[in-house]
Amino acid sequence: MTFRVLVCAKQVPDTEKIKIDPKTGSLQRHGAPVKMNPDDAHALEAALAIKDAVKDTTVSVLSMGPRQAEDMLFECLAMGADHAVLVSDKALAESDTYATSYVLTCALQKMGAFDLILCGSKAQDGETGQVGPEVAGRLGIPQVSFVDQMEVEPDGRHLLVRRPYRRGHEMVRVKMPCLLTVSGALNVPRFMSIPRIFEENPDLCVWDAVQAGVDPEKAGLQASPTRVIDSFAPEKGGAGVMIKGDSEQETAALLLAQLKKIHAI
Amino acid sequence: MDFQLNRRQQLVRKMVRAFADREVRPHAAEVDANHRFPVENVEKMAAYGMMGIPFPKTYGGAGGDYISYAVAIEELSRACATTGVICAAHTLCTWPIYTYGTEQQRRHYLPDLLAGRKLGAFALTEPNAGTDAARQQTKAVLDGDAWVLNGAKTFITNGGYADVFLVMAMTDKSKGNHGITSFLVEKGDPGFSIGKTDIKMGVCGSSMTDLVFHNCRIPKDRMLGELGKGFKVAMSTLDGGRIGIAAQAIGIAREAFDQTVSYLRSRKQFGRPLAKMEALQFEMAEMATQIEAAQLLIYKAADRKDKGLSHTKEASMAKLFASETAMHVTTKCVQFHGGYGYTKEFPIERMMRDAKVTEIYEGTSEVQKMVIAAAVL
Secondary structure, three states: OOOEEEEEOOEEEOOOOOOEOOOOOOEOOOOOOEEEOHHHHHHHHHHHHHHHHOOOOEEEEEEEOOHHHHHHHHHHHHHOOOEEEEEOOHHHOOOOHHHHHHHHHHHHHHHOOOOEEEEEOOOOOOOOOOHHHHHHHHHOOOEEEEEOEEEEOOOOOEEEEEEEEOOEEEEEEEEOOEEEEEOHHHOOOOOOOHHHHOOOOOOEEEEOOOOOOOOHHHOOHHHOOOOOOOOOOOOOOOOOOOOOOOOHHHHHHHHHHHHHHOOOO | OOOOOOHHHHHHHHHHHHHHHHHHHHHHHHHHHOOOOOHHHHHHHHHOOHHHOOOOHHHOOOOOOHHHHHHHHHHHHHHOHHHHHHHHHHHHHHHHHHHHOOHHHHHHHHHHHHOOOOOEEEEOOEOOEOOOOOOOOOEEEEEOOEEEEEEEEEEEEOOOOOOEEEEEEEOOHHHHHHHEEEEEEEOOOOOEEEEEEOOOOOOOOOOEEEEEEEEEEEEHHHEEOOOOOHHHHHHHHHHHHHHHHHHHHHHHHHHHHHHHHHHHHHOEEOOEEHHHOHHHHHHHHHHHHHHHHHHHHHHHHHHHHHOOOOOHHHHHHHHHHHHHHHHHHHHHHHHHOHHHHOOOOOOHHHHHHHHHHHOOOOOOHHHHHHHHHHHHO
């Protein structure tokens, strides 16, 4: 039993260190500190955990972005990934999630066949959570999103995964090949290993659009249907109030008083 | 000339910083308070390849360089100076085995030591041979196919937990420095025992002990390097070791400085943050400059070592300046924290205690000045 696992990873601005332009209110991306998207680190850890447990498993990492994202891929290799590919081409700039998922799908098909594709649930910069599911859609394979527990079933062909809901969780048995998007609750990512940092020939390729098998007409700004009208944080729901007295009678009395106070009864 | 760490060196900094913050820092105060040797830190460092950074992979090392090693010690020491010195003292045993060992000795000792399965220590200092290290009284006499050691060592870092000890002993007193030879002694060798453990002012979790040799018999092939060349082995080992201690010192200084920056920004007196007070601003500016200068001296010495250039003077300069900077910075940082800085509630007093020893071990500041003077006069 061996697995070929692919992890999609993205380099994002380091929100703890990035500065906000006081005039425009937008992130100052130019020259800003960057890091691996946190959820993607959990996806990589999940892949490496399978590699630890199942001999001959290979873990590949795929990213799309500026050349600077090579640094993040070196980190992935130092954590234990076997191969990394960066698709980097000016023609792909300003791609939205729809165009990005197209590029990633083309590139991963060039990289080979995979039993399992792991993505972070959301990127910390865009927070859309769309790219992973879109890749699964384009490949026509099953997907489960926001996974916070997973295990490989003994048959080596299915995964048993858990995804949370507001009031509980759902267990899903899914057949490979499949795609999962994982949340930060899944695991604790390992550190890089120092001997791997000093690996003499890290297996990192940089592909342009053509090498990735991408039709440039279908990527980049002109192929991105998304139009951002506005972005805002969702309104916070009202927080509940806990009422507790020393006895049940007292609690009931306090509740009654509170309801009267707000003229509910 | 390039003043930037290269990509791999930057990754080492990033990795060790994350490791130290998550695994080491949370226990640092407890390790200090209980004078507890943090065995678990050594195991974790070993798992990530930190116990053999500047050694080739052929012998189980990480394949890194001395700059990365210095960066790692610096980052570990920011979180816990005890953990930093455990790794630094270990390297005082591994480096000479790599440099002076026979192929057989390298193959025998290095894989376990560099993977951190075993811990190393370096034993030069004696009750009557401190700064005057050439006055070794521990003797080694060849008896058939064994060396027999008699004597005692003191202030040996990692003493209580090490498996392999590099021990200097006099093999021919009439030859002075040239009568000293170095040997590899293992825990459990007959006639070898660990003496008293010292209670220290700082780096409280590190193990500092006496070693006792009473008719200690070791096989003949445990001699490291040539007969009568032990002083050279020791001195060249300390050249590199001083880079490690300088890095430890500047790690302590940077941590104290950074914590003080946060404190000065948040603490208000007379209606404004302390950070707005010029008297403190000027002191902080001077300290920031000293820390930066010390780091440059450390990386320069490490770079020369990586390039195979002489670095005796540079390592001594780095160690002298970094350790005195650490003492100055931590003392000031306690002062700037006021009464809080003097309490155990804040970690800053620990850093001041930890900083002091960096001016003492692996050659006092006075020894560094002797070394530098010898190079320039």
